[in-house]
Amino acid sequence: MKALTTPQHYFDQTFFEAEKINVFEQTWQFVGFQFEIANHQDFLTRTIGNKAVVVQNFNGDLRAFLNVCSHRYSQIQDETQRCGNRPLRCPYHGWTFDSTGTPVGIPCQSDFEDLDPDAFKLTSFALETCGPFIFVRIAEEGPSLEQYFGDLYSNIKAIAEAMEDCVDQYVVQVPANWKLLVENSLEGYHVNFIHLKSIKQYGAGAKTDSETGKVVGHKFHFGFPHSWLIDAVEDNAFSKWQKIEPAYATRPFKTDTYHQYQVFPNLNVATFYGSAFFVQLFQPISPQETLVTHYSIRSKFNTPSKKDLALIHMTMENMVNMGKTILDEDIGICKMVQRGIQQNPNPTGVLCHEEERVYQYQRSYLAYLNNRQSLEAQWS
Amino acid sequence: MHPDEFIRNFADAVEDIEPGSLSLDTNFRELENWSSIAALMTLAMIYSEYSVQITGNELETCKTLGDLFTTINSKVLEKA
Numbered sequence: 001m002k003a004l005t006t007p008q009h010y011f012d013q014t015f016f017e018a019e020k021i022n023v024f025e026q027t028w029q030f031v032g033f034q035f036e037i038a039n040h041q042d043f044l045t046r047t048i049g050n051k052a053v054v055v056q057n058f059n060g061d062l063r064a065f066l067n068v069c070s071h072r073y074s075q076i077q078d079e080t081q082r083c084g085n086r087p088l089r090c091p092y093h094g095w096t097f098d099s100t101g102t103p104v105g106i107p108c109q110s111d112f113e114d115l116d117p118d119a120f121k122l123t124s125f126a127l128e129t130c131g132p133f134i135f136v137r138i139a140e141e142g143p144s145l146e147q148y149f150g151d152l153y154s155n156i157k158a159i160a161e162a163m164e165d166c167v168d169q170y171v172v173q174v175p176a177n178w179k180l181l182v183e184n185s186l187e188g189y190h191v192n193f194i195h196l197k198s199i200k201q202y203g204a205g206a207k208t209d210s211e212t213g214k215v216v217g218h219k220f221h222f223g224f225p226h227s228w229l230i231d232a233v234e235d236n237a238f239s240k241w242q243k244i245e246p247a248y249a250t251r252p253f254k255t256d257t258y259h260q261y262q263v264f265p266n267l268n269v270a271t272f273y274g275s276a277f278f279v280q281l282f283q284p285i286s287p288q289e290t291l292v293t294h295y296s297i298r299s300k301f302n303t304p305s306k307k308d309l310a311l312i313h314m315t316m317e318n319m320v321n322m323g324k325t326i327l328d329e330d331i332g333i334c335k336m337v338q339r340g341i342q343q344n345p346n347p348t349g350v351l352c353h354e355e356e357r358v359y360q361y362q363r364s365y366l367a368y369l370n371n372r373q374s375l376e377a378q379w380s
Numbered sequence: 381m382h383p384d385e386f387i388r389n390f391a392d393a394v395e396d397i398e399p400g401s402l403s404l405d406t407n408f409r410e411l412e413n414w415s416s417i418a419a420l421m422t423l424a425m426i427y428s429e430y431s432v433q434i435t436g437n438e439l440e441t442c443k444t445l446g447d448l449f450t451t452i453n454s455k456v457l458e459k460a
Contacts, residue, residue: 240415240416240417243417243421244417244420244421306428307424307425307428309428310424310425310427310428311420311421311424311428313424313427314420314423314424314427315420315424318420318436321436
């Protein structure tokens with residue numbers, strides 16, 4: 001298979017500007033978890049495409065707005081704070097907005113001539129939740145979250161509903177294009193080289209038939225524009241899991257396999273056996289810089305046993321450390337790819353069957369970039 | 381915290397070991413049943429029975445059950 005994207009897609013400012021509008025502003029974007037903004041007046045700020053977005057909790061009701069005051073255009077919540085707690089009030093002249101985005105507290109309102117507050121509503125964006133996941137869509141028109149997820153929806157919903165809370169959040173700025181990091185997460189071809197001492201131990205990566213030497217068992221699934229992998233874990237790792245599985249007997253998302261979901265364009269959700277969940281978000285900062293957020297999420301469970309609780313606690317800690325190690329290994333190689341791709345003499349690369357998810361990802365990306373997504377959806 | 385009780389708890393965590401075959405001088409890494417999962421079970425046992433947390437790196441520095449017992453004991457005393 002020939003790669004569909006060119007090296008320019010990974011460093012050129014023109015492509016970067018186009019993808020902000022055609023990819024990020026058109027798709028449902030994960031912005032955070034409900035447990036990050038659980039209280040009244042909690043907020044989080046994000047940039048989606050070219051839009052500064054604030055998601056605000058109004059007595060449990062979550063709303064998304066353009067984070068710009070309709071009076072004199074100051075940002076309302078400080079975007080250097082990724083989250084915080086304060087009313088949706090502009091720091092400049094104190095205009096305060098309600099859950100519909102209408103200014104309801106305007107200092108010295110009588111000093112304005114014929115001011116109609118409804119004419120100064122904040123620009124609002126579609127917001128939907130799936131379990132604790134919060135998604136925002138910038139485009140006015142578009143599919144519902146369930147329609148956008150398609151065949152992925154039932155599994156993501158089951159995983160989301162099994163999540164208890166976030167035990168660790170690891171945020172790191174990486175000098176590499178965001179798509180390099182996503183594509184890296186979609187193939188097991190690199191695992192034998194990059195993750196030999198980490199995730200390989202759990203059975204991830206390309207597997208070969210011991211007799212023929214051929215790569216076997218691609219458990220890939222595609223539902224435009226997303227893809228996912230559900231795969232068995234190597235016997236050695238699985239027998240270890242079987243020893244601790246009884247402690248997790250009450251976990252809601254029960255599986256004896258590894259699941260990894262790519263929610264187009266920049267969100268990954270993974271789990272080993274449903275014991276814990278790992279969520280990675282790749283947010284573009286510039287053509288050559290990405291902000292990576294790695295969440296380690298504990299599963300719900302219901303066990304009164306002190307011994308089981310201790311085992312779950314220690315296993316989670318191991319998994320958190322393992323997740324960071326894997327991410328650091330991936331970041332290391334993606335930095336090297338970014339440096340290399342700018343000097344690539346070949347217009348396109350080549351992909352093996354193990355990299356089919358990368359190929360399909362590039363297809364999805366180009367469909368959105370070139371506004372062909374409805375046509376691509378019909379093909380799949 | 382008594383050494384005999386600690387040895388019984390250790391044997392219970394690692395499984396298939398007779399507590400009588402262990403002492404504080406035992407190099408637990410040389411036990412036939414010692415593995416990464418046994419290490420995890422041991423860390424969980426310590427957390428559960430003694431309400432202190434030993435990290436993987438701290439476990440790495442212990443060679444004998446006596447070393448581990450001392451490490452736990454000092455954490456228990458620190459906490460008290």
